Structures are given as structure tokens and as C-alpha cells.
Amino acid sequence: MLLAELRHLFRRRRIQALLVVLALVPIAIVVALKLSGGPTRGEGPTFLNQVTNNGVFAALAALVITLPVFLPLAVSIVAGDAIAGETGLGTMRYLLIRPAGRSRLLAVKAATVVAFCFAATAVVAAAGLIVGSILFPVGRVTTLSGDTLSVWSGIGRIAIAALLVALSLLGLAAISFFASTLTDVAIGAMAATLGILILSGILDAIPQLSAIQPWLFTHNWLSFGDVMRTHITWTGITKNLGLQAGYVVVFTSAAWARFTSRDVLA
Amino acid sequence: MSAPAVDQLHPSAGEPLVPTGTPAIVTEGLTKRFGSVAVVDQLALEVPAGSVFGFLGPNGSGKTTTIRMLLGLISPSAGEVELFGRPMPSASDEVLPQVGALVEGPACYPWLTGKQNLERIDAAGPHGERSTRPARIALALERVGLSAAQDKKFKAYSLGMRQRLGLASALLRPRRMLILDEPTNGMDPQGTREIRHLIRELAADGTTVFLSSHLLAEIEQVCTHVAMMSLGKLVTQGSLAALQGANAARVEVQTDDVGRAVEILRSLGLEAEVQEGNVRAELGDRRPEDLSHALVTGGVGLRGFTIERPSLEDTFVALTGEGFDVAR
Ligand SMILES: Nc1ncnc2c1ncn2[C@@H]1O[C@H](COP(=O)(O)OP(=O)(O)OP(=O)(O)O)[C@@H](O)[C@H]1O
Ligand SMILES: [Mg+2]
Numbered sequence: 001m002l003l004a005e006l007r008h009l010f011r012r013r014r015i016q017a018l019l020v021v022l023a024l025v026p027i028a029i030v031v032a033l034k035l036s037g038g039p040t041r042g043e044g045p046t047f048l049n050q051v052t053n054n055g056v057f058a059a060l061a062a063l064v065i066t067l068p069v070f071l072p073l074a075v076s077i078v079a080g081d082a083i084a085g086e087t088g089l090g091t092m093r094y095l096l097i098r099p100a101g102r103s104r105l106l107a108v109k110a111a112t113v114v115a116f117c118f119a120a121t122a123v124v125a126a127a128g129l130i131v132g133s134i135l136f137p138v139g140r141v142t143t144l145s146g147d148t149l150s151v152w153s154g155i156g157r158i159a160i161a162a163l164l165v166a167l168s169l170l171g172l173a174a175i176s177f178f179a180s181t182l183t184d185v186a187i188g189a190m191a192a193t194l195g196i197l198i199l200s201g202i203l204d205a206i207p208q209l210s211a212i213q214p215w216l217f218t219h220n221w222l223s224f225g226d227v228m229r230t231h232i233t234w235t236g237i238t239k240n241l242g243l244q245a246g247y248v249v250v251f252t253s254a255a256w257a258r259f260t261s262r263d264v265l266a
Numbered sequence: 267m268s269a270p271a272v273d274q275l276h277p278s279a280g281e282p283l284v285p286t287g288t289p290a291i292v293t294e295g296l297t298k299r300f301g302s303v304a305v306v307d308q309l310a311l312e313v314p315a316g317s318v319f320g321f322l323g324p325n326g327s328g329k330t331t332t333i334r335m336l337l338g339l340i341s342p343s344a345g346e347v348e349l350f351g352r353p354m355p356s357a358s359d360e361v362l363p364q365v366g367a368l369v370e371g372p373a374c375y376p377w378l379t380g381k382q383n384l385e386r387i388d389a390a391g392p393h394g395e396r397s398t399r400p401a402r403i404a405l406a407l408e409r410v411g412l413s414a415a416q417d418k419k420f421k422a423y424s425l426g427m428r429q430r431l432g433l434a435s436a437l438l439r440p441r442r443m444l445i446l447d448e449p450t451n452g453m454d455p456q457g458t459r460e461i462r463h464l465i466r467e468l469a470a471d472g473t474t475v476f477l478s479s480h481l482l483a484e485i486e487q488v489c490t491h492v493a494m495m496s497l498g499k500l501v502t503q504g505s506l507a508a509l510q511g512a513n514a515a516r517v518e519v520q521t522d523d524v525g526r527a528v529e530i531l532r533s534l535g536l537e538a539e540v541q542e543g544n545v546r547a548e549l550g551d552r553r554p555e556d557l558s559h560a561l562v563t564g565g566v567g568l569r570g571f572t573i574e575r576p577s578l579e580d581t582f583v584a585l586t587g588e589g590f591d592v593a594r
Binding site: 005 | 337
């Protein structure tokens, strides 16, 4: 059933279009960079100014740029649609009397959402890496610590970074997935999630709230940059992963409690 | 997915779970409240296995709500449901694979074709063996007369075609019971006839068919048993014959010799009277052939001799004292 569900998801035009759009973001930025001759020193987000020296960095820049908005948007569209999309269409009742089994269906849907998080991140990183290497020179990768790594171990680091970004999205995905069990309107679940994302961003920016900031799911999102140190520092990364795991446990449990007991009327 | 293979393509029930004689559906005190309104109220249904059971009631009487509870889609506020002697919804995994259903119309993915929709729903649960899937889908589509439109997108389907696809999905695997909520909704007269034929065919194979409708006349033609709902309450249930018998049939005699006819019928114990120039009487438990014989041997020239059986609608009105309209 999981395979069938994955095929069902990725065969959808809407999902394919979403992935294409995600790929276009880094492509557009790298192309713009090429046309403008590169940013002046010290300007722009991390890694962006290194792209002109080494195309490999385009993958990292792509991750940094899409993580605040584009990736969460895509993930909350898919996670918000996971349950609400079926109840909204009325197909949920036919899945339930099939019988797909409520817990099993929920597990399968959650797995497809996780798969999408990985697919979306991979698309972004791969698109960045590919255009970056086409338009700019590729060479040994300079770490944040100042050493250089071979191209291949540099790409290995980028793969780890992409993995961490995908995992960072899981907390948000769990929130959206839970919202999806609360409503029959997929757009509503997505909008609620984006609202929470924005709220989290705002709270994170208010200095007086430093006490609660470590508990915001967006707080350690950029910790994946630490993999670009010669010796990877794991403290920020593990803090982030622990926090994401917490959000996942809380919100998928809530989704399960809700979905296994609710009346399916639509 | 590890359940025993149900390989036969012909939908004539798999291994019986329970000895025959166990009713297909039993409910006890089944109640569903939305807020303070009991939309289904203390429902005690008994659907004999192998019957074609008509579940009748005006719009809003609680038919769909009952069906949702039968299938475990919503939980009852009170009361119990058993399908084939097994409690629902706890035995869903065991019972539902043997039940095909159409609840409140079909629901499919508009961006998939009819065939792809069936593939998806078949892959979503147990007993959907992949090796037999194409053949089962082709057979189901053929049975509902949709083969020609199988590669059209669902969003391009007409109302009747959608209904047919919903039925096809209920027929994808061998079933012991079909629960069909208004199956002919949106179908043309030809389609309605085809569905009726299909139901008879399934019933002949031993499949129990539970059929909800607000179209009494239509149900009357296929059902062996009937239950009637009004405002969430069960008005009556039983075999069609018993129900129609309970609400007496009438005899009407058309003749020029009215006086003589009345005399003969009265002598047989009927309360005959003249209405609009014809003789009418309640038939009671007398056989029509005895009456016509008595009239003819008594020298009454018959222009017409009719037995009027009350329609289900008449029965409903007689039982509730209300018309067959939306009551809330
Ligand atoms: N979710 C709900 N909340 C509140 N009331 C509801 C809900 N669903 C149904 N009802 C009410 O329950 C009653 C019965 O509805 P139901 O759909 O079971 O009727 P029905 O017999 O299937 O009618 P129809 O012939 O029109 O399909 C109606 O009065 C309806 O307004
Ligand atoms: Mg209904």
C-alpha cells in the first residue's frame, strides 16, 4: 500500500509541478548570479558569495535560500493535503471501508509526507549543484574553518546538509499533518501551518522571548551549516534533531488520537 | 495482505465466516445524535442473509447516517451493530472485505481515469491481489456498463457514469453483502433497469443486498424485505409480502349489475359498497379467484375485476399518517 500511495502522490501533476517550482528557485538564483557577475563581497546570505568561486556551493546556497519559505510551503501543502484532501474529496470513506484501517492509513500517509520532505530537499540541492557546476568552476571545497576538502568529500558534506534540512522539515510537517486531520479543507490545514511558521519566525526574532526560543521548531534550522566545518560540530545539529523529534512525536500522536476516533462524515 | 487468497473473479462470496442463518445485519438500540437531535433513534434492524433489503425513508430520515454507522465510518451515540454476527467497528478488518458499499454517492479522484481510480482503491486494502486486478477491474467495469469510458478522466464523467463507477468499485471483489445508498441516483431509466437487473443477478448468487432509497416504487420491484424509516425511527420492517398484506388489498368490480354484485360479495362476508358506479370492498384474507367465481356463477356480467394492492408509499402513509416528504 505504501508503494501504491507513493506512486499516487508523485504521479499527481500538482506535486510534480511543485517539485519543478522548487528546482527553479536555485536555478533562477544561480543564473542571476552568473548574469550579474556575482555579489560583492560580504553581501547576501551565507555561501552565496562563494558560488562564483566554486559551483558546488550553489547547492548549499539553494538550501539556505529555500529553507525559510519555499520548502516549508511545499511541505505544508503536501502534509496539509494528506488527510484533509481525502476527506474533502469524500474518498476517505471509501478508503476506510476498503478497509485500509485507520492506523495503517495514517502511517502510510505520514510515510509519504516524510518521503516528500526528502524528495523536495533533494530536488533543491541537486538543482543547485547541477546548475552551479555548469555555470561556475568546480574545485576543492573550502570549509568554514579555512581548510579545503576534495570535491567529492565536499559533495558528501552537502549530502549530509541536505539530509539535515529534510529532517528539519519534519516538525513542521507533523504540525501540518495534525492540522490535516482536523479539517476537510486542505487549504485550511496548509494556511494554519504557514501561520504557525510565521509566528515561530516572529517569536524567534523578539529578544525578550529568549526563554522560549530554544523550543521553537525553526530556532535551530540553520544548524546544518555546521557540516561545512572541517570537523563537524554536532551540538546545534543534535539540538535541532531532538527538537524535531519532539514535535514529530507530539503532533503525530495528536493526529493519531484525532483520526482514529473521529466521525468521517464527508 | 497475508489474508487467504480470494481468487475467484466471480463475486459469489468467499469462505463463509459464520454458519448460514446468521442475519447479515443486526442493530440494537442504534442511535446517533448530532447535538441534541437524535438523527437515528433506537434503531433495531434485522437483515436476513440472502435477502434484498429495501431501506426506505424520505429525505433526511437517517438512512445514510445509519449506513455510516453500519460501516464504522461514524461511531454510534448508543447501541450496537453486528455484521454477519461480528461486532462493528471492532471486527472491521475481518468483515468489511466481504462488504461492498456505496455511501452517499461515489467519490473518486477527478484527475485519475475511471480505471486508475479502481486500481487505487483496490491497492488500498486487503484481498486486492495484484495478479488478478486487471481482470477483476475489467469484469467490474463490464458489469456496470462502463468499459467504453474506463480511460476517461473521472472529472469528465457524467453523474450516472460516476454512480456506475462507484458500483464497479463495490463489485471489485467477491462480496457477501452489498450496502448501496441510493444506487440509481442520477441514472437514466435504462441505467436504473440495468442496476435492478444487476441486483437480481447478485441476489441470485446469494449476495445479501441492502439498498437504501427514497424511491419506493423502484424498491418495490426488487426487494424481498423492507424497512421504513421516518424521522430517524424505524416505522416497520419485514418481508415485502407481509408488509403489503398487512395493509389490506381491495377488490373493485366493474359491472352493470351493481346491486347483484354487492349482494353476492356481502353474502361472502365482504363489506361491499358502491363508489363511482363500481363495487368496492376490502379483500381481507379471501382469494380473488373465489370471488370472481362466485360473481360469475351468480350471473353477474363482469366488465372488470381488479385487485388493488397498496403501494409501499400507501403503506408508509398508512403507518405514519404523514406524506413522504422531508420532515426536518
Ligand atoms: N453532520 C451532521 N450534523 C448535523 N446534522 C446532520 C449531520 N449529518 C446529517 N444530519 C441530519 O441528519 C438527518 C438525516 O440525514 P441522512 O443523511 O442520514 O438522511 P437520509 O435518510 O440519508 O436522506 P436522503 O434521502 O436525503 O439521502 C438530516 O436531518 C440531516 O440534516
Ligand atoms: Mg442519504
